[in-house]
Amino acid sequence: MAIGDLALGHEQSNSAAESAPRRIVNDFSIQVATVNGSGSQSANSVLLRSIFGMGVPVSGKNLFPSNIAGLPTWFTIRASKDGYVARKQHIEIVVAMNPETAKDDILGLPTGGVAVYDESLNLAQYRDDVVCYPVPFDKITAAVCPEAKLRKLVRNMVYVGVVARMLHIEMDAVENALRKQFAKKQKAMELNFGAVKAGADYFDQKYTKQDPYYIERMDKTAGKIIIDGNAACALGAVFAGVTVVAWYPITPSTSVIESTIEYLKKFRVNEEGKATFAVIQSEDELAAIGMVLGAGWAGARSMTATSGPGISLMGEFSGLGYFAEIPGVIFNVQRSGPSTGMPTRTSQADLLSTAFLSHGDTKHVLLLPGSVKECFDFGYAAFDLAERLQTPVFVLSDLDLGMNNWMSDPFVYPEKPLDRGKVLTAEDLNRLGGFARYADVDGDGIGYRTLPGTDHPKAAYFTRGSGHNAKAGYTEKPDEYLEVMDRLTRKFATAAKLVPEPVVTGSGKARIGVIAYGTSDFAIQESMDELRKGYSLEVDYLRVRAYPFTSAVHEFVASHERIYVVEQDRDAQLESLLKLDLAAEQVVKLRSILHYNGLPIDAQSVTSQLVTREGL
Amino acid sequence: MATASAVPAPKVNRLGLPILEYRGGKSTLCAGCGHNAISERIIDALYEMGVQPERVMKLSGIGCSSKSPAYFLSRAHSFNSVHGRMPAVATGAILANHTMKALGVSGDGDTASIGMGQFVHMMRRNLPMIYIIEDNGVYGLTKGQFSATADIGSKLKTGVINDLPAIDTCSLAIQLGATFVGRSFSGDKKQLLSMLKAAIAHKGTVMLDVISPCVTFNDHEGSTKSYKFMQEYDEPINELGFVPSFDEIDVDYDAGTTTEVAMHDGSRLRLRKLLEDYDPTDKVQAVRTLMEAHEKNEVLTGVFYVNTEAPTFIDQLNLVNEPLGQLAESKTKPGKDVLDRVMASL
Numbered sequence: 001m002a003i004g005d006l007a008l009g010h011e012q013s014n015s016a017a018e019s020a021p022r023r024i025v026n027d028f029s030i031q032v033a034t035v036n037g038s039g040s041q042s043a044n045s046v047l048l049r050s051i052f053g054m055g056v057p058v059s060g061k062n063l064f065p066s067n068i069a070g071l072p073t074w075f076t077i078r079a080s081k082d083g084y085v086a087r088k089q090h091i092e093i094v095v096a097m098n099p100e101t102a103k104d105d106i107l108g109l110p111t112g113g114v115a116v117y118d119e120s121l122n123l124a125q126y127r128d129d130v131v132c133y134p135v136p137f138d139k140i141t142a143a144v145c146p147e148a149k150l151r152k153l154v155r156n157m158v159y160v161g162v163v164a165r166m167l168h169i170e171m172d173a174v175e176n177a178l179r180k181q182f183a184k185k186q187k188a189m190e191l192n193f194g195a196v197k198a199g200a201d202y203f204d205q206k207y208t209k210q211d212p213y214y215i216e217r218m219d220k221t222a223g224k225i226i227i228d229g230n231a232a233c234a235l236g237a238v239f240a241g242v243t244v245v246a247w248y249p250i251t252p253s254t255s256v257i258e259s260t261i262e263y264l265k266k267f268r269v270n271e272e273g274k275a276t277f278a279v280i281q282s283e284d285e286l287a288a289i290g291m292v293l294g295a296g297w298a299g300a301r302s303m304t305a306t307s308g309p310g311i312s313l314m315g316e317f318s319g320l321g322y323f324a325e326i327p328g329v330i331f332n333v334q335r336s337g338p339s340t341g342m343p344t345r346t347s348q349a350d351l352l353s354t355a356f357l358s359h360g361d362t363k364h365v366l367l368l369p370g371s372v373k374e375c376f377d378f379g380y381a382a383f384d385l386a387e388r389l390q391t392p393v394f395v396l397s398d399l400d401l402g403m404n405n406w407m408s409d410p411f412v413y414p415e416k417p418l419d420r421g422k423v424l425t426a427e428d429l430n431r432l433g434g435f436a437r438y439a440d441v442d443g444d445g446i447g448y449r450t451l452p453g454t455d456h457p458k459a460a461y462f463t464r465g466s467g468h469n470a471k472a473g474y475t476e477k478p479d480e481y482l483e484v485m486d487r488l489t490r491k492f493a494t495a496a497k498l499v500p501e502p503v504v505t506g507s508g509k510a511r512i513g514v515i516a517y518g519t520s521d522f523a524i525q526e527s528m529d530e531l532r533k534g535y536s537l538e539v540d541y542l543r544v545r546a547y548p549f550t551s552a553v554h555e556f557v558a559s560h561e562r563i564y565v566v567e568q569d570r571d572a573q574l575e576s577l578l579k580l581d582l583a584a585e586q587v588v589k590l591r592s593i594l595h596y597n598g599l600p601i602d603a604q605s606v607t608s609q610l611v612t613r614e615g616l
Numbered sequence: 617m618a619t620a621s622a623v624p625a626p627k628v629n630r631l632g633l634p635i636l637e638y639r640g641g642k643s644t645l646c647a648g649c650g651h652n653a654i655s656e657r658i659i660d661a662l663y664e665m666g667v668q669p670e671r672v673m674k675l676s677g678i679g680c681s682s683k684s685p686a687y688f689l690s691r692a693h694s695f696n697s698v699h700g701r702m703p704a705v706a707t708g709a710i711l712a713n714h715t716m717k718a719l720g721v722s723g724d725g726d727t728a729s730i731g732m733g734q735f736v737h738m739m740r741r742n743l744p745m746i747y748i749i750e751d752n753g754v755y756g757l758t759k760g761q762f763s764a765t766a767d768i769g770s771k772l773k774t775g776v777i778n779d780l781p782a783i784d785t786c787s788l789a790i791q792l793g794a795t796f797v798g799r800s801f802s803g804d805k806k807q808l809l810s811m812l813k814a815a816i817a818h819k820g821t822v823m824l825d826v827i828s829p830c831v832t833f834n835d836h837e838g839s840t841k842s843y844k845f846m847q848e849y850d851e852p853i854n855e856l857g858f859v860p861s862f863d864e865i866d867v868d869y870d871a872g873t874t875t876e877v878a879m880h881d882g883s884r885l886r887l888r889k890l891l892e893d894y895d896p897t898d899k900v901q902a903v904r905t906l907m908e909a910h911e912k913n914e915v916l917t918g919v920f921y922v923n924t925e926a927p928t929f930i931d932q933l934n935l936v937n938e939p940l941g942q943l944a945e946s947k948t949k950p951g952k953d954v955l956d957r958v959m960a961s962l
Contacts, residue, residue: 225962239955241948243940244711246704263958267950274936276947278711282704283737290697290704290734291711297695298673299941300712301948320698410959413952418945451941452673452693452709453716457637459670462686464696474686 024212026056026081028092030163033105034156035098037069042181043156044075046192048405049177050160050169051079052226055218059085059522060405061600066251066343072101079215082529085406086522087600093213095159096123097137106130114211116162131211133203135162140202144194157192161199166207167215171200225410229401230305232372233331234259235411236379237303238267241418242329244302245279246291248310251343252399253333256305285313292328293321293392297463299423299451301383305331307399308341311350311357318392319358320465322488325438325447327386327393327421331379334398336598345598346399348518349569352576354394355547361485365495366547367395370503370521374545375401376411378500387421389495390446398568400519400600422448426456437461437472438484445491492548499546502553506540512614513560514541515553517574519600520566526603527610534607535616539564544574549581557586564610566593568601630666630862638663640688650802650828651681651750655688657805658719658748661812662689665860672717673709677702677731680757681723681750681828700731703738703747710743712941714930717816718745725755728764728783735785739792739821741929746815746822747794749785750802752830753841760833765825767913771838785825787906790899790921795820797902798919801846802828807917810856814919817861819880820928827915846915853894853905853918857886877922887919896922 030047034040041062048060059078065071078088090110096102096117103126106115111129119134137155145154164174174196182189233256237245245264247257257279264277282288288304295302306314311332321328334350336342356363365385367378378395386393422442424435429450435458438447447470450459461472469480506528516524521543531537542556557563557578565575572592579587593609595601626634638659643652662672669691676682678699685694697705706720727735727749738747753766762770765785766778789797796818800808808826815822827846829835835842840849857869861882869876869886875896877885887896895901902921909916936943 225959227962235955235958239950241943241945243943243948244708246708267954268948270936270947273934275934276936276940276943278933278935278940280707280711282707283733286701287704287707287734287737290701291708293697294675294695294705294708294710295712295941296708297705298709298712299939300708302708302712316698317701317704410962411955413955415952418949450693451713453670453713453939453942455670457670457691460691460693462694462696465698466696 022212023214024092025214025216026079026218028213029076029078029088029090030093030095031091031105032075032095032159033098033101034073034075035069035100036064036067036071036073038097038156039153040073040075040097040156042153043160044077045405046157046174046177046181047160047163048077049180049226050164050174051077051215052221052224052407053173053176054169054215055221056081056215057083057085057220057407059407061087061400062404063599064344072098081218081220083220084522084526084603086526087602089602089604093163095163096121097156097159112212114166114213116159116166133162133166133207135159135199135202140198141195144198145191150191154191154195157195158199161196162203164196165200165203166209166211167213169215170217171197221407223410224407226405226407227372228255228403228405229369229372229375229397230255230333230403231259232375232411233305233379233395233397233402234263236376237329237383238263239414240301240380240383242301242303242383243277244291244295244300245277245304246282246288246295246302247304248282248285248288248306250285250307250310252335252403253305253307253310253331255403256331256333285310286317289314289317289328289330292330293317293326296327296386297452301387303329303331305333307333308335308337308343309339311354315358318364319360319362321392322358322362322364323360324463324465325390325449326463327390329382329386329393329395331395331397333402334396342598344399346519346600347569347596347598348398348520348567349571349573349596350396351569351573354396355577363492365389365391365393365499367393367499368517368545368547369395369397369401370518370543370545372401372406372408373411380414381500384419385495385498388419388446388498389491390421390449391491396518398519422446424448424450424454424459426454426459429454429456429458434458436470438468438487439470440487440490444494445487445489446494496548496550499548499550501550502545502556503543504540504552504556507538508540508559510538510540511561512537512539513556513563514539514566515544515556515563515574515578516541516566517544520568523601523603523606524566527606530603530607531610535611537614537616547577549578553578554582554586557582557589561589562591563589564591564593564613566601566606568595570594570596629663631668633663635659635663637669637691638689640690641686643684643687645680645683645687646832648831649680650752650826650830651684652687653802654748654750654808654826654828655684657808657812659688660809661816665813665816666862667717667816672719675702675706675709675718675720677722677726679723679726679755681721682726684750685721700726700729701734702726703731703734706745707738707741707743710745710930713939714744714935715939720745720747722747722749724749724751724753724763724765728785732764732783736788736792739789739794739823742793742795742820742926743929744819744821746824749825750828751785751825751841752828752834753839754830754834756830756833767840770840773833773836784906784910785823786920787903789823790902793821793926794823795923795926796822796919797921799825799827799915799917801850801917802826803843803846804850804917807852807856810858811919813858813860814856814879814883814885817879817881817883817885818922818924820923820926849913849915851909851914851916853891853916853920854887854889854896856919857888859884859886877924880924885919885922890918896920
């Protein structure tokens with residue numbers, strides 16, 4: 001069973017069944033258990049958007065197998081009046097559509113939970129402490145969907161109707177959600193809405209509501225959007241003017257590129273029908289990043305996206321990009337490793353290997369988005385940074401952020417012109433009489449480059465991954481090699497001034513600090529409230545958003561007694577990276593809170609570990 | 617009266633550039649290395665074709681061959697990448713700027729062993745580029761191990777015999793989609809120069825396998841990539857005559873014995889048949905002929921296959937004419953209204 005953290009699970013003592021009838025409003029999780037390949041995604045998306053349409057903050061997580069069809073899949077929707085969007089350990093409502101997992105699904109519910117399931121499954125036999133709503137799905141579906149081959153899909157909409165009515169979600173909200181889902185497909189819209197209504201009618205006729213869960217209208221989602229992190233990264237890249245995209249499909253990064261292609265086709269074909277972009281599906285990840293660097297060298301804004309084994313394969317070329325100083329953007333949507341690992345589970349365990357990807361003294365600039373909005377902002381900023389710094393820039397997202405739907409404020413259009421970095425033109429060369437590619441003219445560690453095709457006899461230089469001097473000539477001389485290597489160190493220091501600053505929350509006066517990055521943010525936000533309410537413990541929190549770390553990180557550590565570094569990997573990689581930068585007397589302040597079972601980190605895990613360590 | 621200066625003006629090409637402007641740095645390869653001769657022919661071909669040096673980009677992998685772009689055409693940008701991965705870098709660079717001439721130099725190890733995956737996929741794309749394999753059958757920089765183009769039964773200096781079949785890069789290139797495929801010998805000045813000039817005139821992927829003896833590790837008795845072996849077993853299948861587009865003087869040819877190929881830029885490539893009934897536009901015949909020659913231990917040279925009609929990858933991508941890498945921001949960054957519309961749809 002894959003719905004909760006068994007290791008961390010604890011009994012829910014204050015069960016709904018024992019206490020007096022009560023209403024639990026806008027604060028619970030629904031889990032839909034289906035078989036992958038059964039087309040439940042649209043139905044789940046409609047249910048999620050219906051709650052969103054009721055003005056209730058909501059988040060959705062798809063827990064799916066690395067498989068085409070036939071294996072169990074769970075989709076969890078969390079409604080939270082407080083706006084918490086992290087994964088929650090406990091599920092209150094289960095829609096059991098998969099006979100294979102149905103028994104485990106109902107057994108996983110807390111006392112007082114709710115189960116909706118196909119009546120043939122007869123799940124009531126397993127629990128007398130949960131509310132059961134059996135539904136004859138096939139019968140209802142057959143009545144509203146004459147076409148037999150569509151029934152498998154339409155069947156899913158029936159549970160949307162049942163759950164909507166059970167939770168008192170307004171039918172208008174469901175209808176609007178359906179419109180969003182099916183856009184201009186009127187026939188599909190009508191068929192599916194028919195199924196939703198049939199499900200709702202069945203619930204009305206057959207049942208009197210016995211459970212305490214309700215969705216009530218709020219106004220907390222007005223003006224918000226729902227998008228997944230991969231599509232947000234894609235939008236960032238398209239608005240940054242990406243022109244060359246090279247990729248090799250790999251879960252969970254694939255939809256970064258698929259969304260990019262979709263947006264490029266919509267927005268980047270000119271009046272004559274010609275493309276201002278090239279997308280190439282390469283033979284492997286080695287080639288993908290090679291193409292990115294070839295294009296970056298020749299002046300294009302280029303990108304790739306990858307995950308897991310793909311990022312390992314990009315190692316050799318990443319070192320070339322660093323040493324030969326070529327721009328390029330690499331989206332690494334992290335998944336569970338090592339090796340093939342769990343391709344459809346989330347993780348933050350690529351931090352160290354990506355920061356130092358490749359042999360030799362290589363280190364890279366990383367951007368660490370912690371929301372879909374930052375996926376867009378950093379997806380955009382990565383291109384400016386790559387060209388400004390003349391180096392590969394890695395955007396480190398993860399499966400949880402990338403493939404799940406998140407509520408967000410609308411993205412803000414980047415008004416600033418693109419920063420194309422230090423590029424000399426033929427006119428510049430006329431004025432200067434020549435240039436040395438790897439000379440530190442401005443003292444910021446960044447040289448000037450020329451692009452192939454620059455019409456000047458002194459424009460050309462020789463790009464190589466072998467030892468080179470300031471003039472790009474081959475060298476094995478110790479002093480010339482040192483000159484280049486030390487300049488690269490200065491360039492990394494410049495990067496620290498250009499990357500996004502961390503976000504600090506809290507009063508700034510707490511003794512205890514928390515440091516994290518990326519998707520750990522959702523759990524920590526919630527955990528901070530739990531600590532305050534449950535333990536009267538105030539903590540300050542710093543979310544790093546880039547590597548190299550900026551001086552704000554050092555100041556934060558210095559101004560707190562103890563620092564808990566929360567991260568989703570086994571080996572405390574963020575803590576290790578911090579240790580490399582911090583002074584010895586600061587390093588001893590660091591402690592780890594780790595979560596690495598493949599599921600997104602949840603607030604309770606952070607709270608319980610922190611409380612235990614603090615002896616509270 | 618004083619006579620005019622005795623120093624004659626240097627000979628120049630149609631751009632007014634002397635050949636000096638096509639030269640590169642001093643070669644650090646061994647004296648007598650076939651690669652140096654190939655660099656000389658590349659210089660001659662670019663000079664004679666009147667290619668603007670700045671309009672060329674040179675790409676290479678790792679190895680002795682891949683060093684050679686440093687030894688010609690200093691006025692062109694060059695990218696010496698990683699071992700076996702030049703095709704990827706070239707692909708990216710060409711996508712960023714398809715208006716330039718891309719010239720890739722690789723070796724037999726760089727192409728047929730570590731780079732095989734990238735090589736075969738490069739051939740499939742028919743991107744406009746010239747891909748030259750400087751083929752000596754051994755690894756030079758690591759001191760003389762066999763490469764995958766070494767023939768069965770050929771012998772290393774150490775006495776080691778190769779007992780694995782050779783990979784024929786020309787057959788592969790033809791099968792996979794390269795549109796101009798030939799083999800030459802670094803010691804055959806005339807054939808190689810004509811082939812390179814035709815390559816420059818071609819639109820699409822040109823794959824040239826140039827046998828280029830390694831004087832240090834593979835030029836001994838028992839080697840099938842030595843100068844001596846090539847002098848004995850080189851079997852040209854056609855004699856190349858190249859008439860550049862800007863050449864006014866024309867000579868008649870006999871259509872019965874010669875195939876004329878009209879190149880993309882208006883040049884003409886004339887292939888006088890030395891092998892009876894050989895048709896350089898017939899893929900199947902080309903591969904069959906190469907395989908049969910291999911059985912007989914002959915090293916066929918010449919232009920094996922040419923197709924001037926096939927669309928390039930650039931055509932298929934339907935790209936704008938301007939290089940993608942140089943498009944103005946107004947053409948690549950969608951406006952605020954576009955983002956607003958996307959936001960409204962979410």
